[in-house]
Amino acid sequence: MDNKCFIGIDSGGTKVSGALFDSNGTILTEDTVLLKGAGGKKAASLMIGLIISLIEHAHYTGKKPVSLGVCIPGIVYQKTGKVWAPNIPDWDDYPLLDDLKRSVGNDLSISIDSDRACYILGETWLGCARGSKDAIFVAVGTGIGAGILMDGKILRGYKDIAGATGWMALQKPYDKKYDTCGCFEYYASGDGIVRTAQEIITKNPDYQGMLNKNNLRAQDVFAAYEEDDPIAIETFDNVIELWGMAVANYVSLFNPEKIIFGGGVFGPGVCFIPRIIKEAEKWAQPIGIKQVTVVHTTLGKNAGLIGAGRLAIMNEKKDI
Amino acid sequence: MDNKCFIGIDSGGTKVSGALFDSNGTILTEDTVLLKGAGGKKAASLMIGLIISLIEHAHYTGKKPVSLGVCIPGIVYQKTGKVWAPNIPDWDDYPLLDDLKRSVGNDLSISIDSDRACYILGETWLGCARGSKDAIFVAVGTGIGAGILMDGKILRGYKDIAGATGWMALQKPYDKKYDTCGCFEYYASGDGIVRTAQEIITKNPDYQGMLNKNNLRAQDVFAAYEEDDPIAIETFDNVIELWGMAVANYVSLFNPEKIIFGGGVFGPGVCFIPRIIKEAEKWAQPIGIKQVTVVHTTLGKNAGLIGAGRLAIMNEKKDI
Numbered sequence: 029m030d031n032k033c034f035i036g037i038d039s040g041g042t043k044v045s046g047a048l049f050d051s052n053g054t055i056l057t058e059d060t061v062l063l064k065g066a067g068g069k070k071a072a073s074l075m076i077g078l079i080i081s082l083i084e085h086a087h088y089t090g091k092k093p094v095s096l097g098v099c100i101p102g103i104v105y106q107k108t109g110k111v112w113a114p115n116i117p118d119w120d121d122y123p124l125l126d127d128l129k130r131s132v133g134n135d136l137s138i139s140i141d142s143d144r145a146c147y148i149l150g151e152t153w154l155g156c157a158r159g160s161k162d163a164i165f166v167a168v169g170t171g172i173g174a175g176i177l178m179d180g181k182i183l184r185g186y187k188d189i190a191g192a193t194g195w196m197a198l199q200k201p202y203d204k205k206y207d208t209c210g211c212f213e214y215y216a217s218g219d220g221i222v223r224t225a226q227e228i229i230t231k232n233p234d235y236q237g238m239l240n241k242n243n244l245r246a247q248d249v250f251a252a253y254e255e256d257d258p259i260a261i262e263t264f265d266n267v268i269e270l271w272g273m274a275v276a277n278y279v280s281l282f283n284p285e286k287i288i289f290g291g292g293v294f295g296p297g298v299c300f301i302p303r304i305i306k307e308a309e310k311w312a313q314p315i316g317i318k319q320v321t322v323v324h325t326t327l328g329k330n331a332g333l334i335g336a337g338r339l340a341i342m343n344e345k346k347d348i
Numbered sequence: 349m350d351n352k353c354f355i356g357i358d359s360g361g362t363k364v365s366g367a368l369f370d371s372n373g374t375i376l377t378e379d380t381v382l383l384k385g386a387g388g389k390k391a392a393s394l395m396i397g398l399i400i401s402l403i404e405h406a407h408y409t410g411k412k413p414v415s416l417g418v419c420i421p422g423i424v425y426q427k428t429g430k431v432w433a434p435n436i437p438d439w440d441d442y443p444l445l446d447d448l449k450r451s452v453g454n455d456l457s458i459s460i461d462s463d464r465a466c467y468i469l470g471e472t473w474l475g476c477a478r479g480s481k482d483a484i485f486v487a488v489g490t491g492i493g494a495g496i497l498m499d500g501k502i503l504r505g506y507k508d509i510a511g512a513t514g515w516m517a518l519q520k521p522y523d524k525k526y527d528t529c530g531c532f533e534y535y536a537s538g539d540g541i542v543r544t545a546q547e548i549i550t551k552n553p554d555y556q557g558m559l560n561k562n563n564l565r566a567q568d569v570f571a572a573y574e575e576d577d578p579i580a581i582e583t584f585d586n587v588i589e590l591w592g593m594a595v596a597n598y599v600s601l602f603n604p605e606k607i608i609f610g611g612g613v614f615g616p617g618v619c620f621i622p623r624i625i626k627e628a629e630k631w632a633q634p635i636g637i638k639q640v641t642v643v644h645t646t647l648g649k650n651a652g653l654i655g656a657g658r659l660a661i662m663n664e665k666k667d668i
């Protein structure tokens with residue numbers, strides 16, 4: 029009887045979640061620890077505490093944990109095992125893999141990957157792109173990143189920072205305002221939706237609607253769109269055009285089977301997917317656009333945790 | 349003593365070139381056959397004749413040919429071995445692999461790939477990106493395509509048409525004129541340079557310079573640029589901006605180590621590489637742009653043939 033199990037860990041800026049998985053992806057148990065502002069070594073210790081409690085739970089239920097996958101909200105340097113996570117204090121080139129190896133490395137094989145890599149691993153395992161080997165996850169949150177799976181492998185690039193899709197150039201000429209985040213992210217991330225709406229409000233000084241330029245969140249613009257607010261409508265006309273151009277560029281460059289939209293901000297954007305596809309159809313390589321399916325995440329907030337579970341399983345199998 | 353050798357074949361619209369390679373990439377002999385307008389089965393027969401003569405030459409010189417790599421100016425469907433090559437009559441879903449297997453498949457293992465795949469295989473083997481595992485070849489000819497190598501493997505996508513970079517969306521809003529070739533290719537391929545110059549001439553009815561709108565080739569625009577022609581200068585200001593944006597997008601999405609410009613039209617464009625980099629620096633993910641080197645092909649017209657040779661060697665080694 030197979031009594032192996034696998035540990036997946038999903039770390040965010042405020043908490044770390046963990047789960048034990050069986051090899052089919054069923055979650056056997058789940059737990060969470062709050063970071064309460066901790067960073068650096070303290071954050072790593074809290075994560076390790078969670079892992080140890082999951083190991084103990086596994087043993088207690090007669091299971092043997094064999095490998096660990098960890099999802100990081102940032103960049104993971106595969107050669108060194110160091111991580112950069114802007115939302116966790118002092119995790120700037122932090123040697124997380126060393127910490128994990130020292131504490132649980134005798135018992136578990138360990139792999140760490142970025143959130144965007146985990147999202148696409150999760151969705152192609154148990155989500156809306158199940159079984160696909162060529163798929164892209166577009167994570168629309170405060171910023172925009174892409175997790176790219178090609179021929180069943182995570183696309184990493186030369187130094188592990190592939191998928192920085194927020195920097196995509198989509199609208200010339202260059203404007204200095206793109207300096208800190210990139211052109212696509214400037215207009216079409218969560219913060220970008222706000223910036224786009226603010227620019228449109230500025231151009232319409234007579235606007236008397238529900239959106240307040242100075243205290244605006246992406247969710248307010250989504251809510252105003254539901255109420256047919258003209259600024260919100262114009263904002264999403266612009267943002268959808270850019271999302272469609274981005275989809276077109278993924279199609280032409282990568283020829284993916286699936287493109288998945290998700291991330292903390294995109295949720296209410298699911299209704300825009302038909303319009304995103306329509307825009308992409310104008311621009312994209314015409315054969316490739318017929319071969320792709322554009323969908324909304326089905327794993328939602330669990331995509332990172334489930335992706336971490338898959339990372340553990342792939343690592344145990346030595347096939348990543 | 350190693351007496352193995354490898355056959356590389358590079359097919360174009362007018363001729364097929366072939367060579368015997370040793371395992372270091374040294375060309376032992378080379379030969380060419382003209383297609384004289386032949387297509388379909390006739391073109392395949394001419395190619396097979398060339399292969400057989402190379403096999404005979406190998407045997408005559410005491411070498412044993414073990415594998416064959418073929419470079420096709422179009423798309424190769426890896427699962428079926430069928431090819432689509434717009435410049436060779438009736439090579440539209442043509443079963444080239446079947447033909448090759450029937451004639452030389454008992455003696456040789458065979459692999460076929462697209463020209464853009466072969467270019468990047470060639471350049472990362474013996475050209476300007478030697479040893480790189482993460483590199484992109486931008487082929488600027490009549491159209492624009494990209495050969496993409498990631499982690500040492502050709503990026504193919506779901507149905508073998510990845511790298512269709514000419515369709516990249518770089519300039520909104522969409523214009524119907526992009527319908528047949530894509531936005532980037534419309535302005536920045538060989539034909540695109542001509543279209544851009546023609547549009548600028550149309551906007552400048554008083555222009556009396558050396559460029560004739562109705563009978564224009566890309567090389568005329570390059571030549572006029574050398575003479576400080578204002579239309580040519582404005583044309584390349586536009587085209588370089590787009591080439592730079594394209595480089596930025598490759599950097600942000602793929603995090604490559606090398607980006608190589610080549611192709612039938614780009615030659616005189618080598619002087620623009622510093623300006624292309626400068627434009628890309630504005631747009632690209634700021635860490636990735638520091639990690640990449642942008643260069644001009646060193647293999648030139650031989651990139652396809654040398655890439656085909658490498659294809660043969662990789663296939664023999666069973667590691668592609």
